[in-house]
Amino acid sequence: MGYQTRQSRRILELLQLHKNRCMTAEEMYLLLKDSSEGVGQSTVYRHLERLCADGTVRKYLGGEGGSASYQYVGRETPCAAHFHLKCTACGALLHADCAFLHELSEHILKEHGFAVDGGKTVFYGLCAACAQKESSVK
Amino acid sequence: MGYQTRQSRRILELLQLHKNRCMTAEEMYLLLKDSSEGVGQSTVYRHLERLCADGTVRKYLGGEGGSASYQYVGRETPCAAHFHLKCTACGALLHADCAFLHELSEHILKEHGFAVDGGKTVFYGLCAACAQKESSVK
DNA sequence: TTGCGTGCAAAGGTTTTGCATGGCA
DNA sequence: TGCCATGCAAAACCTTTGCACGCAA
Numbered sequence: 461m462g463y464q465t466r467q468s469r470r471i472l473e474l475l476q477l478h479k480n481r482c483m484t485a486e487e488m489y490l491l492l493k494d495s496s497e498g499v500g501q502s503t504v505y506r507h508l509e510r511l512c513a514d515g516t517v518r519k520y521l522g523g524e525g526g527s528a529s530y531q532y533v534g535r536e537t538p539c540a541a542h543f544h545l546k547c548t549a550c551g552a553l554l555h556a557d558c559a560f561l562h563e564l565s566e567h568i569l570k571e572h573g574f575a576v577d578g579g580k581t582v583f584y585g586l587c588a589a590c591a592q593k594e595s596s597v598k
Numbered sequence: 599m600g601y602q603t604r605q606s607r608r609i610l611e612l613l614q615l616h617k618n619r620c621m622t623a624e625e626m627y628l629l630l631k632d633s634s635e636g637v638g639q640s641t642v643y644r645h646l647e648r649l650c651a652d653g654t655v656r657k658y659l660g661g662e663g664g665s666a667s668y669q670y671v672g673r674e675t676p677c678a679a680h681f682h683l684k685c686t687a688c689g690a691l692l693h694a695d696c697a698f699l700h701e702l703s704e705h706i707l708k709e710h711g712f713a714v715d716g717g718k719t720v721f722y723g724l725c726a727a728c729a730q731k732e733s734s735v736k
Numbered sequence: 737t738t739g740c741g742t743g744c745a746a747a748g749g750t751t752t753t754g755c756a757t758g759g760c761a
Numbered sequence: 762t763g764c765c766a767t768g769c770a771a772a773a774c775c776t777t778t779g780c781a782c783g784c785a786a
Contacts, residue, residue: 463760463765485751500768505751521659526776527750545712554712560705567698573726574683574692584718588711601740601785623776638743643776664751665775 462510467499471507475517475532482520482529482551518553520546544582549590556583600648605637609645613655613670619689620658620667656691658684658720682720687728 462468474488483491485504492499508530511517520529531553542557565576586594600606612626621629623642630637646668649655658667669691680695703714724732 465760465766467767502752502769503767506766509752525749545706545710545714547712548715548718554710556706556710556712558709560702560709564698564702568683568694568721568723571696571698572683572692572694573729574685574694574721574723575729576683576721576723577686580686580722581720583706583712583714585706585712585714591711591713603741603785605742640744640777641742644741647777663774 466497467503468507470495470499471504472511472516475511475530479532479534480552482531482553484525484527484529486527488530541578543578545587546582546584547587547590548584549586549594552587554587604635605641606645608633608637609642610649610654613649613668617670617672618691620669620691622663622665622667624665626668681716683725684720684722685725685728686722687724687732690725692725 470492471488474491475483485501485508488508489499489501489504492504508517508519512519512530514535516532516535518531518533520531529551533553533555537555542555543561545554545556546552547554561578565578568574568576608630609626612629613621623639623646626646627637627639627642630642646655646657650657650668652673654670654673656669656671658669667689669689671691671693675693680693681699683692683694684690685692703716706712706714
């Protein structure tokens with residue numbers, strides 16, 4: 461599906477390199493620009509759209525400046541099968557896969573008649589590190 | 599906090615009237631326009647911002663056309679204390695408050711070291727009615 | 737009467753699109 | 762060689778902001 465180009469390679473590399481955090485399209489554009497040969501903005505957007513469509517990258521809305529953020533998740537792990545914990549402070553994304561969470565889905569389905577889509581659902585909150593920082597500040 | 603005006607009243611009425619679904623700012627603007635005296639777009643946005651800030655209205659990003667959606671939730675119910683189930687098909691928002699969900703928070707905190715923020719977290723999936731429609735179509 | 741609320745139009749920012757050119761397979 | 766990919770600039774889009782006027786308290 462599609463050619464492999466210098467640009468497509470560099471965009472995927474960049475995303476994988478920063479797989480532990482989110483980046484906006486502009487951030488990526490600027491990071492790529494620094495190098496010898498940059499990548500056009502539209503190209504960045506076009507690839508991000510594709511990568512989101514095939515599940516390689518996850519898109520988050522509602523960032524600070526009204527711009528979307530993107531994060532590599534890879535296609536290996538079937539993300540619909542587990543839940544995601546996203547830290548609202550540092551942006552870290554944790555993939556949580558445990559029995560309790562599967563029970564949760566069943567519970568919600570049986571008791572509340574609602575079929576949860578694990579792939580679309582994200583738990584927002586604070587990760588251990590950020591929770592500690594928060595409490596020490598206060 | 600603030601004056602009560604014809605516009606502020608009409609906006610709140612409209613939101614309460616459609617409390618079972620989401621509306622975009624433009625949709626609201628158009629609905630209000632139909633009546634004898636409309637409400638300016640900026641006024642709609644300005645009130646929605648306030649209502650979101652004080653918890654009366656919930657804002658959702660990532661709708662079809664890239665525009666935000668808003669839904670009345672009311673300030674009576676402390677939404678941080680329970681979870682929200684949002685149907686991706688019909689847009690219905692269910693407020694789920696049960697023991698199992700509280701357990702979940704504790705589980706995630708203890709086992710995964712993550713402090714879930716119930717007010718920000720939304721479960722996406724299909725409500726009973728839409729799940730049935732989906733399966734009958736297929 | 738005071739100062740917040742309103743509406744219009746303009747500005748702001750992000751993302752998409754058209755089109756000619758470049759480059760992979 | 763045939764098509765897809767790229768890049769630029771323009772367009773499209775949603776949302777915010779400036780400013781003069783209106784209106785609630």
